[in-house]
Each structure stands twice: as structure tokens, then as C-alpha cells.
């Protein structure tokens with residue numbers, strides 16, 4: 001009896017080999033081959049808009065992404081550019097601003113900020129000189145806004161550079177501007193004698 005059933009099983013298994021068919025295979029264990037669910041972004045006749053994926057409920061905020069303070073992310077409060085950098089100024093902020101400026105802005109504006117970066121000079125146009133009186137007169141919020149959304153031919157960097165770092169860059173640009181806009185008042189009294 002046992003030998004007979006073994007032989008039948010062997011035959012059954014062999015029967016599966018070497019034949020081609022267009023019919024679907026016999027499924028002994030269907031497992032979860034077919035499931036009553038949708039693939040992401042598939043079509044669905046169930047919802048009126050025909051999409052299986054649903055839009056997030058308006059106002060949905062991802063964890064850690066709450067942006068309560070709009071001005072921190074745009075540099076604009078009401079109708080005005082923020083006057084001052086909202087991040088407290090310290091050496092760490094300037095150091096961060098420097099590395100980020102040199103990564104993201106220096107290719108065009110140059111590490112010195114004069115607008116003669118490697119991209120600009122090779123491309124044959126000049127980015128704005130950040131030591132220009134007009135740029136020096138901008139508020140911190142306006143600089144931040146330009147870095148965020150761009151202006152005219154300058155691209156915005158809000159997707160590449162997080163807001164915290166854009167504010168650090170603004171702080172660093174202020175430090176850069178000091179290098180050409182500084183006066184004797186910026187020099188500590190004990191060092192003034194050596195300045196010409």
C-alpha cells in the first residue's frame with residue numbers, strides 16, 4: 001500500500017515536469033498569492049477619484065515636521081522680512097554657517113562672497129557680490145528668503161539645506177560682510193594702533 005502511494009506521488013511530481021501549458025498552475029498551497037488589497041498608487045473603482053492611495057487628511061503633519069512658526073521657514077513675518085536672525089549667534093552657529101556656505105553658496109558666490117565662484121567664472125556670468133551695499137542693507141530675513149526661495153536667476157535651496165542651516169548661513173554671510181564693511185570700531189581697542 002505504502003509503495004503504491006509513493007509511486008503515485010512520484011508520478012504526480014514527474015507529471016509536472018517537461019510539459020508546457022497556458023493554464024494557471026494547480027495551487028496546492030495558495031498562501032497569500034492573491035490578497036484583497038491594493039498596491040500603492042494603483043487604480044481603484046471603490047473611491048470616486050479612482051485612486052487606491054488616499055491623500056493625507058488636510059493639515060496632516062509628519063512626526064517632527066510641525067512648522068508652527070512660519071517666519072522661521074520663510075524669513076517673512078506678516079508683510080515684512082524678519083529683521084534679525086532668530087537663531088542665537090555663537091561660534092558654533094558661525095562655524096556651521098561657514099561649512100554650509102562653502103558647500104552650497106561658494107560654488108557661485110565664491111568663498112569670499114564676492115560672486116566670482118568657480119561656477120560663475122567658468123559659466124561666464126557673475127553671481128551677486130554679497131558685499132554690495134544693496135545686499136549689506138538687506139535684513140537677515142531677506143537673505144534667508146533668497147536662500148530659501150531664490151530670486152530671479154538664483155535658485156532656492158529650501159530642499160537641499162534645512163532651515164536651521166540656512167539661518168546659520170545668513171549669520172555667516174553677516175560675518176563675511178564684516179570683512180569688507182568693518183570699521184575701526186570693530187577692532188578691539190588694544191589692537192587699533194596696528195591698523196592702518
Ligand code: HEC
Pocket residue numbers: 101104105106107108109119126127128130135143146147151152153154155157161169
Ligand atoms: C548656482 C549658482 C548659485 C548658487 C549655488 C547660489 N547663488 Fe545666490 N545668486 C546667484 C545668482 C546668479 C544671483 C543673481 C540673481 C539675479 O540677479 O538674477 C544670486 C543672487 C544672490 C543674492 C542677492 C539677491 C538680490 O536681490 O540681488 C543673495 C543674497 C544670494 N544670492 C545668496 C545666496 C546664498 C545664501 C546661497 C547659498 C545658500 C546662494 N546664493 C547660492 C547664483 C547662485
